[in-house]
Amino acid sequence: MSIRNSPEHDPQTVKIWIIDPDRADEAEIKNTAMIPSVVSLLLLKNPIQHVFYMTSPEKPYGDKNVSLCLPTGSRMSIVWDACTPHRALLLSDKGTFITKNAFLTYEEIKVDPGELLMPAEGYYVVSDAVLLENGSIFHIGDALFWRDNEEGILRRNPMKLLVEGVKGLSFRTQCADYYPLLGSELATVLAWTDHELYKGGRALDWKTNSSYMSNILSLPQTTTILTAAFGSHLASLGALVMDTDSVQPSLLICYETEGIWKTRTLLSTNGLQGPFQMLFISAALETLLVWNKDTMLYSFHNDSEWRYLRIMDSSNISQEASGSHIHHVVMDRSRNMLVKMENNVLFFCKFGMNKLFRLPTWNDPGRSVVLYINQKEQIIMLTMLDGGLHVQKYPLKMEIRSAMRGEVHSCPFIGFTHNMNKPAYYIDKEEVIEFWAQIVYHEGKNMNVTLSRNKDHVLQITEKTHFESVRYLDTTNKTFTIYQDPDYRDTTNNSDLIIKDIRNSSDIVTMELLPTQIDNSCNLPKNQISHFFVGCPPNRHIRVIKPQRIPCKMHVFDSYTIPGFVLGNSSKDLTVFYDWKSFGCVLRIHYKDEFQPDIELYDGETFVRSVDANFIVWENFHRKDYYFNMTMHEAACLHEAQTWTSMLVDEKRPEEAWGPNNYRSCFVDNSEKLGNLDQPYEIMNRSSMNYLTFSRENSAIYVFNVKIVDPNYSFCDLHAVFAVQTYGIPELDQLLPLYMLLSQSIISLIILCISFYGYTSIYRDMLQKKCV
Ligand SMILES: *[C@@H]1O[C@H](CO)[C@@H](O)[C@H](O)[C@H]1NC(C)=O
Ligand SMILES: *[C@@H]1O[C@H](CO)[C@@H](O)[C@H](O)[C@H]1NC(C)=O
Ligand SMILES: *[C@@H]1O[C@H](CO)[C@@H](O)[C@H](O)[C@H]1NC(C)=O
Ligand SMILES: *[C@@H]1O[C@H](CO)[C@@H](O)[C@H](O)[C@H]1NC(C)=O
Numbered sequence: 001m002s003i004r005n006s007p008e009h010d011p012q013t014v015k016i017w018i019i020d021p022d023r024a025d026e027a028e029i030k031n032t033a034m035i036p037s038v039v040s041l042l043l044l045k046n047p048i049q050h051v052f053y054m055t056s057p058e059k060p061y062g063d064k065n066v067s068l069c070l071p072t073g074s075r076m077s078i079v080w081d082a083c084t085p086h087r088a089l090l091l092s093d094k095g096t097f098i099t100k101n102a103f104l105t106y107e108e109i110k111v112d113p114g115e116l117l118m119p120a121e122g123y124y125v126v127s128d129a130v131l132l133e134n135g136s137i138f139h140i141g142d143a144l145f146w147r148d149n150e151e152g153i154l155r156r157n158p159m160k161l162l163v164e165g166v167k168g169l170s171f172r173t174q175c176a177d178y179y180p181l182l183g184s185e186l187a188t189v190l191a192w193t194d195h196e197l198y199k200g201g202r203a204l205d206w207k208t209n210s211s212y213m214s215n216i217l218s219l220p221q222t223t224t225i226l227t228a229a230f231g232s233h234l235a236s237l238g239a240l241v242m243d244t245d246s247v248q249p250s251l252l253i254c255y256e257t258e259g260i261w262k263t264r265t266l267l268s269t270n271g272l273q274g275p276f277q278m279l280f281i282s283a284a285l286e287t288l289l290v291w292n293k294d295t296m297l298y299s300f301h302n303d304s305e306w307r308y309l310r311i312m313d314s315s316n317i318s319q320e321a322s323g324s325h326i327h328h329v330v331m332d333r334s335r336n337m338l339v340k341m342e343n344n345v346l347f348f349c350k351f352g353m354n355k356l357f358r359l360p361t362w363n364d365p366g367r368s369v370v371l372y373i374n375q376k377e378q379i380i381m382l383t384m385l386d387g388g389l390h391v392q393k394y395p396l397k398m399e400i401r402s403a404m405r406g407e408v409h410s411c412p413f414i415g416f417t418h419n420m421n422k423p424a425y426y427i428d429k430e431e432v433i434e435f436w437a438q439i440v441y442h443e444g445k446n447m448n449v450t451l452s453r454n455k456d457h458v459l460q461i462t463e464k465t466h467f468e469s470v471r472y473l474d475t476t477n478k479t480f481t482i483y484q485d486p487d488y489r490d491t492t493n494n495s496d497l498i499i500k501d502i503r504n505s506s507d508i509v510t511m512e513l514l515p516t517q518i519d520n521s522c523n524l525p526k527n528q529i530s531h532f533f534v535g536c537p538p539n540r541h542i543r544v545i546k547p548q549r550i551p552c553k554m555h556v557f558d559s560y561t562i563p564g565f566v567l568g569n570s571s572k573d574l575t576v577f578y579d580w581k582s583f584g585c586v587l588r589i590h591y592k593d594e595f596q597p598d599i600e601l602y603d604g605e606t607f608v609r610s611v612d613a614n615f616i617v618w619e620n621f622h623r624k625d626y627y628f629n630m631t632m633h634e635a636a637c638l639h640e641a642q643t644w645t646s647m648l649v650d651e652k653r654p655e656e657a658w659g660p661n662n663y664r665s666c667f668v669d670n671s672e673k674l675g676n677l678d679q680p681y682e683i684m685n686r687s688s689m690n691y692l693t694f695s696r697e698n699s700a701i702y703v704f705n706v707k708i709v710d711p712n713y714s715f716c717d718l719h720a721v722f723a724v725q726t727y728g729i730p731e732l733d734q735l736l737p738l739y740m741l742l743s744q745s746i747i748s749l750i751i752l753c754i755s756f757y758g759y760t761s762i763y764r765d766m767l768q769k770k771c772v
Contacts, residue, residue, distance in 0.1 A: 066113055130188075226276050317356065416523075423530060546587065553725075596690070706721070
């Protein structure tokens with residue numbers, strides 16, 4: 001099987017099913033069927049789906065191919081793509097290996113030195129690497145180098161990558177693909193020198209002049225960057241820095257989307273000696289692990305709470321592992337955390353617990369081992385042996401169970417479930433999202449569920465708790481209602497400007513659901529985090545419904561002429577070439593009928609709801625011969641309402657003249673002057689009795705723009721187009737034959753009458769003569 005033109009990181013879905021050759025469909029026999037036939041479906045209850053990963057082999061190398069190795073004797077290290085974890089790069093002192101299928105196969109990647117000097121060792125000594133979509137970045141010496149997947153040439157360019165003073169390189173650890181950020185891309189790579197931090201994207205274009213890395217932080221010479229990493233929130237970044245005159249590091253945190261760095265003193269690191277490493281845990285409030293070679297601690301909830309990880313009663317992990325140092329840490333989405341020591345001793349804890357416990361030993365202390373989490377969230381143990389890489393699935397659950405035997409571990413709850421299971425939710429104005437979280441526990445344990453979030457003022461949350469106790473089991477089911485409160489007032493700064501800002505600016509709030517207590521033996525759902533995007537949901541738009549009773553015709557004319565006297569902006573006739581693609585079909589409406597457009601809200605092709613908000617219409621070519629059948633008085637306005645005449649001052653275009661930004665309701669008493677309420681009311685909505693009426697003099701074609709003007713309805717700019725063609729007015733040229741027919745008949749009738757009179761008088765004369 002071969003699939004062409006598919007990028008190598010794109011998974012392909014392959015359907016496999018069993019057929020009975022005697023009863024199979026023709027398409028199944030010919031191997032062209034896309035879905036199983038009914039007979040085949042009966043053969044297997046569930047057609048199996050499996051995702052395969054394409055592995056195009058690395059390009060063959062020329063004569064010059066050079067390995068990339070860690071310094072001799074180093075422990076292996078590994079990086080994998082957070083969005084496509086089956087792609088990984090393994091660094092060892094024997095070479096750098098790449099896999100595109102979670103180590104089912106792997107191969108060494110080498111480089112052509114190109115214009116660079118051949119290294120004296122015969123190979124390049126790398127300290128770190130990251131894997132981009134189209135190549136890899138290597139940290140060699142104090143510079144960054146690029147190796148393109150296509151050519152395999154190692155390159156260096158100060159325009160693209162940092163070439164001096166590089167102290168570290170960091171790779172994104174959480175996939176940001178579903179982050180509801182519209183328009184821009186979040187960083188994938190961080191690199192730092194002593195005093196500067198840079199970021200880079202998911203692909204590097206070597207051919208263009210654009211630079212790949214951009215500076216995001218410059219510190220004074222007295223402050224040094226110790227390490228940097230991607231934050232708990234998908235858009236946040238963190239840097240651990242140290243002032244020369246200080247004894248404890250501080251943490252700088254920044255939302256990439258905002259660009260403002262905030263300092264936080266990491267109290268927890270007081271007295272700890274570097275070098276430090278850190279790993280942020282996906283959470284609503286900054287939560288991270290910081291460790292040096294023998295001590296590890298975590299900081300919760302923006303460092304409001306922090307603890308050392310302990311084994312027995314000691315926080316010196318190294319001591320408990322025969323003096324070996326911490327090699328690396330991995331964590332799956334259910335927050336199972338493994339701390340691997342250089343001598344291959346493994347410790348486990350559920351993140352949030354401060355007690356580590358030792359897992360059974362799997363490998364000799366001298367072996368080079370590294371842990372990797374594949375796309376199925378399985379932990380894979382990779383061991384470098386003389387014959388090559390040994391790939392083994394690590395049965396974490398079983399190992400935890402056997403390690404816990406004999407110890408008292410009991411999860412404070414029996415079950416924890418919730419339905420906040422989408423990575424991203426969208427909340428438009430006036431919209432409400434509801435979800436629940438349920439926790440079941442033994443009577444009297446006093447468990448609960450907490451919902452935390454990173455920004456307090458953007459969304460309002462109301463909670464409802466349902467409690468039930470049946471046979472010593474307590475169940476708490478909490479329902480959360482999330483909405484944007486239009487009447488929100490920032491009590492810290494009671495100014496109108498801020499209120500207005502909150503109402504109209506979009507934002508992203510990250511929320512996290514967790515039980516109030518956990519234990520190492522607890523099972524947690526994979527999804528604790530969701531992003532709530534307050535703003536215009538993607539592809540949200542309005543459509544004008546074409547009523548079934550009204551015929552809507554396509555391509556019935558190419559152009560038409562609007563007489564100058566019905567135009568608002570000129571007196572010359574206007575010939576319009578009708579754009580069927582953008583205006584759509586024309587609704588055929590009798591000239592005496594009233595019409596009110598019925599508007600529906602859609603997200604892409606998905607119907608959301610009917611729109612009941614206020615809207616306005618205007619004719620695209622400035623026709624003025626349409627009217628509204630309700631007056632301001634009939635609409636019960638408290639003062640004169642806005643009209644096109646009042647809004648179109650200063651020769652503004654209709655698109656800009658009137659909209660949600662300047663709409664004022666006439667039903668709100670704002671002590672404006674009463675004005676003339678006998679004017680037509682030009683605002684419509686679904687429930688109002690205000691309808692459009694059309695010209696009684698001419699059959700006409702109207703192209704109407706419709707726009708929602710209610711500022712409280714949506715963050716989106718909601719507008720649409722619909723067209724109307726009226727019929728039924730007897731036109732002059734249609735009447736002409738009728739007139740002619742009529743006048744002819746009248747003339748004939750007169751002639752007939754005259755001749756009849758003539759005839760009767762002759763006849764009378766004759767009769768009179770006879771009688772005499
Ligand atoms: C929790 O309560 C909500 C709302 O009352 C309900 O829809 C949901 O099904 C409940 N959850 C469970 C697990 O019963
Ligand atoms: C406008 O026309 C509609 C539709 O015929 C009608 O129901 C409504 O009563 C009219 N409104 C007024 C104010 O006459
Ligand atoms: C719809 O328009 C009527 C006046 O015709 C008004 O009284 C009503 O408040 C409007 N409804 C909405 C949802 O704005
Ligand atoms: C929008 O909502 C706010 C707050 O409820 C209200 O004060 C304002 O009058 C509303 N605007 C319109 C045009 O209805």
